[in-house]
Amino acid sequence: MSFGGDSANSFVMHGEKGPEAITRTDAKKDLGIWLSPNVSFSLRLEKSAQKAFALLRMIRCTFSRITRTDFEILYGAYVRPLLEYANPVVYSGRTKDVILIERVQRAATKMVAGLKSMDYETRLVVLDLFPLEYRRLRGDLILTYALFEQGLANRVFTVDPANTRRGHGEKIFKLRGHTFIRQTFFSFRVVAAWNNLPQTVVHAPLELSSKHY
Structure with a gap:
């Protein structure tokens, strides 16, 4: 993420230890x-x-x-x-x-x-x-299930409070994604697959849903 475009000026961050120069790097591991x-x-x-x-x-x-x-x-x-x-x-x-x-x-x-x-x-x-792309989707769905089970879904998704649509009772609103990066976010890409799951899967016991993952 860049600050100031192509500006040659240095940027300083003020913290508890005093001002620290923000160094430029092309990649960072965290x-x-x-x-x-x-x-x-x-x-x-x-x-x-x-x-x-x-x-x-x-x-x-x-x-x-x-x-x-x-x-x-x-x-x-x-x-x-x-x-x-x-x-x-x-x-x-x-x-x-x-x-x-x-x-x-x-x-x-x-x-x-x-x-x-x-x-x-x-x-x-x-x-x-299975193909790794399939396992990625499976992992996304298991994480979504866990978020609903733990009551944390509202922190990640916009959950449908009216529950008026067909299918299971844990539907998620799909927000607009105007950029490719936004469309690849977990909270965006998993919505369609999750909403299409049958009710028997969405409300299955946790140990069965995450088995062998």
Whole structure:
């Protein structure tokens, strides 16, 4: 985020320790998330993919043969968490970023013995996996469910108080998003999918809704 456009003047922030100059930086890492001036998470996704590919190479060098059981442990414990860390917040929405992250899972599924020659969709079925974009949506819905269960939904969404529309009784108003970045916010992108859920899912017990996530 820039201040003053292309101005050459320095900016100062006044805090408890006195005035401090605001230094310019093109990227900043905070809580494990890389942030860029344009509020895009592409850099974070690129670095996550790089780490994930490095781990895949390490796994290939360590194991001469990887069974399905080995894959479930290694991929689930070491690789996928890198790709899904802070997913509700860190979402780009750009096609190139979605493809980049999915490439990691494509490469990972090829390591399993006997699956390399199969197409990606078949490998997913055999390994009981889903595309990462699907898991992202699933995670968004589970978080939305948790917010309603804990009574925090009004802090994130504009909830329909009249409850006059068809479907379940926890509908969310979809506000206008005039920019691409706004449309990728969690509070915006999850609304349509959440409103289309059946009532049996929205009011299901918590332990069933979040199972295996």
